[in-house]
């Protein structure tokens with residue numbers, strides 16, 4: 160994979176950063192980056208766009224309350240930035256990328272900040288499935304066609320952000336990102352991007368093995384998110400209640416076996432992960448929160464893609480599959496009922 164010409168003057172200068180999707184994560188990133196003096200353009204739609212145009216973006220974080228004015232509009236109004244973050248739920252990503260496509264210029268780095276297994280998982284990894292699509296998240300290969308691979312940077316977000324209203328977010332934990340080239344090579348563009356974001360207060364680590372933290376995050380999400388929807392339980396019960404934690408432990412084992420089959424190095428052992436989860440207290444997972452708000456769930460990227468990857472290795476994830484089916488059924492029924500069907 161060749162690296163496109165990467166203009167070195169960005170190193171010291173003002174970056175042009177695009178944010179597509181102005182929800183919790185997009186607003187948090189946009190505010191921190193704009194506050195640091197970079198040019199930020201936000202692709203938004205509907206009421207969110209109206210509010211951003213009128214009132215700008217608001218973020219409350221550990222450093223206080225911040226308000227910024229940014230460019231906002233449709234892709235055609237925002238130019239082609241140096242760096243474009245894609246910040247949507249997995250099931251909305253394709254529509255977002257279609258809208259944002261004109262923003263991807265010959266020098267634009269594209270960073271999807273989306274939980275779960277990404278569509279590019281098998282790109283640049285050189286394994287026996289090299290180039291294969293992940294059907295659960297990119298059934299027709301449309302994402303692969305729309306985002307040039309040589310512009311793509313993988314990302315894992317360790318951020319907890321909440322969208323309070325259109326254009327308004329809050330985030331009270333440290334803002335952490337892990338970025339990595341999808342073919343795991345070190346690169347200047349990765350180092351410079353990480354340095355720029357860190358200087359904005361988003362502590363960004365450049366990883367030479369981006370699929371390792373990706374699996375770690377997926378495993379945490381997979382062992383708790385669908386189970387939280389099925390049971391209505393908080394993290395403290397999922398990982399701490401004697402019966403529920405048995406299910407979480409078994410799902411954790413299934414996911415760890417799959418990750419190991421792909422050569423992932425997971426830093427956390429199951430006991431520490433369970434203890435950490437139980438210690439998080441009566442916190443609702445993001446998926447349970449989405450379910451309670453009547454929103455679609457990120458089951459395709461967090462569960463179904465992992466089961467697909469397991470099957471490619473001849474592994475089955477029986478408990479995970481059943482919990483995912485139950486969560487999917489519960490979500491689809493609720494969405495149908497809300498639509499009067």
Ligand SMILES: NC(=O)C1=CN([C@@H]2O[C@H](COP(=O)(O)OP(=O)(O)OC[C@H]3O[C@@H](n4cnc5c(N)ncnc54)[C@H](OP(=O)(O)O)[C@@H]3O)[C@@H](O)[C@H]2O)C=CC1
Nearest residue numbers: 180181182183184207247251254255273274316318319320
């Ligand atoms: N929030 C968090 O703490 C964390 C989230 N993540 C992951 O990050 C990703 C983003 O999550 P989050 O920011 O919370 O999600 P939100 O639902 O808060 O934000 C998504 C945003 O994307 C916008 N959007 C979706 N489709 C389009 C489209 N076609 N055109 C324009 N805008 C669009 C939505 O627009 P509209 O305003 O119109 O609804 C919304 O503003 C998810 O995968 C999530 O799991 C990862 C770590 C932590």
Ligand SMILES: CC(C)(CO)C(=O)C(=O)O
Nearest residue numbers: 379380383384444445446
């Ligand atoms: C808190 C945690 C890790 C639980 O899976 C999470 O990321 C989520 O709620 O989506």
